[in-house]
Amino acid sequence: MVHSSDVCQCESFIRYEKTFGVTHFYSIEGVPRTGPTNVTILNITKHSALVKWTEIAAEDRLGFLQGYRISYTDSSRKKSPAVTLNASVTSYHLTGLKEKTTYRVQISGFTNAGEGPLTLSQPFSTPKYDKGELEGFVIGVCFSMTLILVFAPLTCCLVIKR
Numbered sequence: 001m002v003h004s005s006d007v008c009q010c011e012s013f014i015r016y017e018k019t020f021g022v023t024h025f026y027s028i029e030g031v032p033r034t035g036p037t038n039v040t041i042l043n044i045t046k047h048s049a050l051v052k053w054t055e056i057a058a059e060d061r062l063g064f065l066q067g068y069r070i071s072y073t074d075s076s077r078k079k080s081p082a083v084t085l086n087a088s089v090t091s092y093h094l095t096g097l098k099e100k101t102t103y104r105v106q107i108s109g110f111t112n113a114g115e116g117p118l119t120l121s122q123p124f125s126t127p128k129y130d131k132g133e134l135e136g137f138v139i140g141v142c143f144s145m146t147l148i149l150v151f152a153p154l155t156c157c158l159v160i161k162r
Contacts, residue, residue: 029063032056032109032116036068036090039107041124045131046099049124052091056109056116063111070094071118075102100128 036053043050056065065087072094073079085092087109097103102125106118 029111029113031062031111031114032065033060033062035106035108035117035119037119039105039119039122041105041122044124044126046126046129047097048093048095049097049103049126050091050093051105051107051122053107053119055087055090061109061111063113066110066112069108069110069115070105071107072103072105074098097126099126101126 034056036056038052038054040052041049042052051070053068067084067086068089070083070085070092071079083092083094094103094105102123104121104123106121108118109116
């Protein structure tokens, strides 16, 4: 339950009253009504991904938000340990992921009263190769083949002449 104070509208006191600030307090703190919104997964590599979200709206917190918990599972349903972050954080870099694996991420907010509901599951897949990694391998193979095709005949010519 949120209690707040507004500026007094009493006519007889209007010239003497000054408001220096407004504060909110909770007589009974609850768990957040919703999870964070706009959960997105960015910069996905074969071993990491960046998770971003929008904070839980003040009217849905039902208490003083202490932080967020990120939980994620891989395609084999193996759940990773939950990551706990403070309330000012709205992004997290997941690391230690397996290549060519599908993951599902969920986030919840929590107050001193407990944890709120999880967001909808956000799936993403890590690639087998990072950007540029496969191209580097192909270039290396092509360069090696070129060297073999150029130097093999030269070596054969030198050996046959002797």
